Structures are given as C-alpha cells and as structure tokens.
Amino acid sequence: MNGTPALVNDVMTHRVVALRPGAGFKDIVQVMHEWRVSALPVLDDAGHVVGVVSEADLLPEEEYGDGDIGRNGQVRHPAEVRKADAVTAAELMTAPALTVAPDATLAHAARLMARTRVKRLPVVGRDGLLRGVVSRSDLLKVFLRHDDDIAEEVRREIVVRLFGPYTAAIRVEVHDGVVTLAGRVCQTALITLAARLARAVPGVVDVHCALSGPPRRRDRAAGLPTSGAGATTP
Incomplete structure (x- = not known):
C-alpha cells in the first residue's frame, strides 16, 4: 500500500x-x-x-x-x-x-x-x-495484510521519519496485526505520535507501545555547590 x-x-x-x-x-x-x-x-x-x-x-x-x-x-x-x-x-x-x-x-x-x-x-x-x-x-x-508487510511500513514510514539516525535502538514487531514498538528514543514527546501513526497503518489491529525516552542524567548531590571550589561532577 x-x-x-x-x-x-x-x-x-x-x-x-x-x-x-x-x-x-x-x-x-x-x-x-x-x-x-x-x-x-x-x-x-x-x-x-x-x-x-x-x-x-x-x-x-x-x-x-x-x-x-x-x-x-x-x-x-x-x-x-x-x-x-x-x-x-x-x-x-x-x-x-x-x-x-x-x-x-x-x-x-x-x-x-x-x-x-x-x-x-x-x-x-x-x-x-x-x-x-x-x-x-x-x-x-485490509486485515488480511501480512505481518511482515505491516512491520516494514511502520519502520519505513514512521520510525525512520520520526527518529532518523536513532532507529537502530527501536524494535518493531508485528504479530496477528498487533504492533509492538520498543526501545529508547531521542525525544519523549514523539512517543505518543509514533503510537498514533502506527495505529493508523492499514491492517493494524492494535499497538503496544513500550518506547521510552533517553536515560536521565544523575541528579547532582543535594547541597553541593555546582561551580567553583568544592564542585563535583557526576
């Protein structure tokens, strides 16, 4: 399609x-x-x-x-x-x-x-x-569409276009028309959009979204100075 x-x-x-x-x-x-x-x-x-x-x-x-x-x-x-x-x-x-x-x-x-x-x-x-x-x-x-065909479209039209060079960290699986998206993405704000676009792909029955944003940096220790003498880095 x-x-x-x-x-x-x-x-x-x-x-x-x-x-x-x-x-x-x-x-x-x-x-x-x-x-x-x-x-x-x-x-x-x-x-x-x-x-x-x-x-x-x-x-x-x-x-x-x-x-x-x-x-x-x-x-x-x-x-x-x-x-x-x-x-x-x-x-x-x-x-x-x-x-x-x-x-x-x-x-x-x-x-x-x-x-x-x-x-x-x-x-x-x-x-x-x-x-x-x-x-x-x-x-x-449309629901007779093969799972591999659906997975290819989700990767090409959604994952690649939304996340570009970070696609290697994202896994797309389709079983009986149910799409699973998993992995880490660079922009958390795009997760909801990715799931919604995947749901609109012809032949998709449901979407399980397990995407997460990038790891958060460790918070600096409370009470320690952030610059100058005595400052520490994570």
Missing part, C-alpha cells in the same frame, strides 16, 4: 451489476439472488447513480401485503404500505443514493456505513458515474 492510507479504491469490487429505473420487482429479486448481494445501485441513461434498491426496500411487499389495517380500519404504516405497491426500481429505490468516493479512506467509509446502518455503498467518481461497490466485507480485507 506504499505507505499511504488504504483507500476505498484499493478494496472495492470493481465488477458490479446495476439496475435501470424500469427494472421490475421479480427481476430485482432474481439479480440479487444470482449475484448474492443485498443491495443494487440504480443508474439513469447517462450512467449516473440515482438511487439504491436494498432488501429492506423489497420487504414491505411481503410485510404489508394485506395493507396492515388496524382495528379502527386505518392503515397503521401508510409510507411502508405505499412502498409495498411499488413494482419498479424507480419506485422502490432509496434516493438520493448514499455514495462514497474512490479516494475516500476506509475509515471514512466505515464510519458512513456505521452511521447509516448500510452494508454496501456505491463508489462514485467526480463525474457521478459508478466506479464500483464497497461492502463491509471489503473493508475487512
């Missing part, structure tokens, strides 16, 4: 299937079944993403097929019942579509999915055209 944050483009599925607004209900279900996906983007004639049809959009057809009439004869969930009458992608889809850019970080995509409680996001370029789809499982691919 060349020392740069992992981006959506690195992990997304590039070959995807999409719907036209006029796609029928049964056709949508069939495509979802064949492609084993839970949501499908809807494209206009120009290829722009105009909405998304998910399993949640299809369920009202089954859930409210009887109109969901209450005891007093009123429809209890009118919005859902109206959706139960929908038969095309244009009528079923959630619009506008929630999308993410190819150059968005995985952290951004993950936060967006968590906040909106969706499992898949269409990936859309600056031109509004569909580039791919990123799913929750795609975001987890």
